[in-house]
Amino acid sequence: MNHNDHIDITIIGGGLAGLNCAYALHKRLPNKNITVLERGDRVMGLTSSASTGGFRNFFPNSRAMTNLSNRSIDLLLEYARASAGTGNEFMMNRCGYVFLSAQPEQMERYKKQAQAAHEFGSVPSILRWHSGAIRYNGHPYNPEKPAAVFSSVGFDFELYKTHKDGLDLIDDPAVIRKLVPDSVTKDVRVMFHVRKAGYLxxxxxxxxxxxxxxx
Known part of the structure; x- marks a missing residue:
């Protein structure tokens, strides 16, 4: 940059928030000169470098966080598609976000959280309960009448891998240990799987x- 450079927009901070902001503005205002100022010797060098990269849209106690995370994840998916094949892929993995509990009564709390998440727009009316059994797949969630679709005795592991949205609630310890064998002790009784989540x-x-x- 020299004294004759014209700058339309200046962003202070070259962390993830600053770079995301600059990138979004660049896409919407391609004719503007956007400059990012970073005091360190490289971008992404402070708090951003310590991030685990996890993301999820499940915030059953906050409509604002639900809306923010839904929009953010949608933007990240757009960025991931745009970066495919460029050599700058950032490996966005929609593996989901898992909550585990050794307390069977936690099932009821997870059901209530699922209802709240649906009302906030986290999930498109999809709650799948596998045990002996739930799979709400596109049907409105009614917490009073859970719709059992298949039991864990014939659990379809391949079908389970295909789900990208909604929530899965499992209370069969044998199935849980097969799904996440490296993360589960013999005490775990309930698994709650948020699908619009993962890491990058x-x-x-x-x-x-x-x-x-x-x-």
Whole structure:
């Protein structure tokens, strides 16, 4: 940058928030000169570098967080599609987010949280209860009348892997241990699986945005 450079927008901070902001503005205002100022010797060098990269849209106690996370994840999916094949992929993995409990009574709490999440827009009316059994798949969630679709005796593990939205609630310890064998002790009785969730390579996302901005 020299004294003759014209800057339309300046963003202070080259962490993930700053780079995401710059990237979004660049896509919407391609003719604007956007500059990111970072006091360190590299972007993504402070708190962003310590991020685990986890994301989820499940916040049953906050409509604001639900709306924010839903929109953020949708944008991340757009970015992931745009980066595919460029060499700057940031490995977005929609594996989900799992809550585990050794207390069977936790099942009722998870059901209530699922209802709240649905009302906030986290899930599109999908709650699947596997035990002896739930699978709400596209049908309105009625907490008073859970619709059992298949039992855990004939649990379809391949079908289970295909779900990308909604919530899964499982109270069969044998099934849970098969689904997440490295993470579960023999005491676990309930598993609550949030599907619009997962993890990504945070530094890879920052690199993807930086490379796009420097073109």
């Amino acid at each position: 390579d945070v530094e890879g996302l920052g690199t993807c945005h930086r490379e796009e901005l420097m073109r």
